[in-house]
Every structure is written in structure tokens, then in C-alpha cells.
Amino acid sequence: MLGSSSPRRAVRVTCWLLATVCGALLLMEMRRHGAPAPNAISFCLFRRVAGIPCPLCGMSRACLALARGDWGEMFRLHPLAPLLALECGAVWLAAGAWAAGWRLPLPQPRLERFAEKLILANAALFVLLWGGRFYFHTLPW
Numbered sequence: 001m002l003g004s005s006s007p008r009r010a011v012r013v014t015c016w017l018l019a020t021v022c023g024a025l026l027l028m029e030m031r032r033h034g035a036p037a038p039n040a041i042s043f044c045l046f047r048r049v050a051g052i053p054c055p056l057c058g059m060s061r062a063c064l065a066l067a068r069g070d071w072g073e074m075f076r077l078h079p080l081a082p083l084l085a086l087e088c089g090a091v092w093l094a095a096g097a098w099a100a101g102w103r104l105p106l107p108q109p110r111l112e113r114f115a116e117k118l119i120l121a122n123a124a125l126f127v128l129l130w131g132g133r134f135y136f137h138t139l140p141w
Contacts, residue, residue, distance in 0.1 A: 012099035023092070030067035055130035058140035059084070077140050080129060087122075 046054035062081035065074035074081050098104060104111060133139045 009099070009101050016096050016099040019095075020092070027067055030064050033064075052134070053130075053139045053141065055126040061140070080126060083125075084122075087118075 042048065042057075044054055044057055046052075047057060056078075058077040059081060062074045062078035063085070065071075065077060066081050066085060094104065106114060130139070
């Protein structure tokens with residue numbers, strides 16, 4: 001039994017380390033290139049169809065600002081960028097712990113329910129923020 005789980009663990013750890021290296025390279029590229037041009041084409045389908053920014057519009061530019069350490073610009077573009085970054089970091093740590101063979105603190109069904117509730121809470125938070133920013137005309141155009 002131990003012999004069959006050890007190669008799987010090695011593959012999981014290798015995949016996690018590869019994802020970590022890719023994430024670090026992406027962060028370095030984001031810091032190096034900075035913000036996109038102000039007249040760049042928007043790839044947001046919602047914005048193209050409806051003519052207004054979607055609840056996630058500004059998130060890419062906010063993440064670029066966060067990578068550069070420009071907190072003021074990041075909050076102006078999308079104030080939930082740090083929350084999303086923290087959640088991504090938590091998922092990265094949990095994936096690393098799982099890859100190393102550690103037991104997760106919750107059983108699988110409870111973990112799935114927690115993830116579903118977290119996703120719904122995030123969606124509600126994004127939509128509420130979007131509504132407030134739409135009302136106060138502070139959406140990133």
C-alpha cells in the first residue's frame with residue numbers, strides 16, 4: 001500500500017511545485033509589464049453586449065496593480081482583488097498540503113459544501129459591490 005501511494009504523492013507534489021513555479025513566473029511578468037494601455041480592447045463579453053462593465057471588470061488590472069504594489073490603483077479598479085488573492089493563496093496552500101499527503105481538516109463532503117458556500121458568498125459580494133459602484137458611477141470604464 002505504501003509503495004502505491006508514494007509515486008502518486010511524488011506526482012502530486014511535482015504538479016504542485018510546477019504550478020507554484022508557473023505562478024511565480026506569472027507574478028514576475030505582471031510586475032514587469034505593468035498596466036495595459038488605456039485604450040486596450042476589452043475582452044469582457046458582458047461589457048461588449050450590455051455596454052456596461054460586469055461585476056468582475058477591472059479585476060485583471062487590479063491584480064496587475066496588486067502585483068506592482070500599487071494599492072491605491074488596485075482599490076480604485078476593484079476593491080475585492082486582495083480578497084480574491086487571499087483565497088487563491090489559501091487554495092494554493094491547501095493543494096500543497098494535500099499533495100504532500102496531509103489530511104485536510106474537513107471530510108470531503110463538508111469541504112465541498114464549504115467551497116459551494118464560499119463561492120456563493122463571493123458571487124453575492126461581487127454583485128453587491130458592482131451594484132453599489134454602478135449606482136455611485138465608480139465602475140472602471
